[in-house]
Amino acid sequence: MxxxxxxxxxxxxxxxxxxxxxxxxxxxxxxxxxxxxxxxxxxxxxxxxxxxxxxxxxxxxxxxxxxxxxxxxxxxxxxxxxxxxxxxxxxxxxxxxxxxxxxxxxxxxxxxxxxxxxxxxxxxxxxxxxxxxxxxLDNTHCHPHRALPSRHRATCQAARIIRAHPQHHVVIGECPRLPLRSPRQAVLPLPHAWSPLGSPGRCVQPGEGDAAGGPGAGVQDLGGGESLAPGADEAAGAA
Missing domain, CATH: 3.60.15.10 (Ribonuclease Z/Hydroxyacylglutathione hydrolase-like)
Structure with missing residues (x-):
């Protein structure tokens, strides 16, 4: 809309x-x-x-x-x-x-x-x-044959992708016109209520970020507009 x-x-x-x-x-x-x-x-x-x-x-x-x-x-x-x-x-x-x-x-x-x-x-x-x-009504993702993943599931999927590519510098947020500093830098928007912090193999629940000690190594938490690494939109499950 x-x-x-x-x-x-x-x-x-x-x-x-x-x-x-x-x-x-x-x-x-x-x-x-x-x-x-x-x-x-x-x-x-x-x-x-x-x-x-x-x-x-x-x-x-x-x-x-x-x-x-x-x-x-x-x-x-x-x-x-x-x-x-x-x-x-x-x-x-x-x-x-x-x-x-x-x-x-x-x-x-x-x-x-x-x-x-x-x-x-x-x-x-x-x-x-x-x-x-x-x-x-915004119905961008309202299709009877396409199930939009829950925010929790999408965030866990994104966290797995990030952990599978430790050589990349991943920027988490929504950053309009954010320049990529190197070919290995990916910009991955994630829902603002979630953060893939903490130990490998788990997703941090809302409010756990501070207790977990903030963003993990190689992860920068920003705010802003929409930039997306190739293929990351499906993993992020953005609505």
Missing amino acids: SGTVIPGTPIAVDCWSVRRASGARLFFLSHLHSDHTAGLTSTWSRPLYCSPLTARLLPRHLQVPSHWIRPLEVGQSHVLGEEVTVTLLDSNHCPGSVMFLFEGAFGTILYTGDFRYTSAMQGELALRGRHIDCLY
Whole structure:
């Protein structure tokens, strides 16, 4: 899903063409991956709503002027003008990524953007008892004959690949336009909730990184956009 102007509303999500979004007054950014920020540059000059983490990264990565950025707390409802109430929900995709629940005279709209579904999402307080009139659904990996591996399984697969190639310098994170320093350097994005640290043959559970003593030898932990070594996308299982 690369952005849209929602008909019958003043809302544009991940859409940064002022000409295409000429009727929009409220602009929302779901997350910072490049396919959702095309056209968003340092010349942007309208209020932009996003999660607090995305708000902190925007000026650094895209040089968007800070005075146009309006961070909204995740899990809380926010009234914007007299027309729209929006609630941001964690989309379980990348750091700072969110779904948007819009409410107004136009009804109730859920815009997922890129997300990784978990059963826990059914327990979101903002969604309980709500009738969704319109659903904008990212279905990139929604195919009946293709099973997307769980985040835990994908991380363990990636950890095995890293340990099988000790001669490589592996950078773990999401690093836009990160130059490879040598032919043996691989850039492998991994889900932000997991880290292949600790002893060989095991995956570290969330929160164990500090106790495990931080990244292992030859592994550098970074943050940022999307670069991928050949064949690593299947192993990483990115959604």
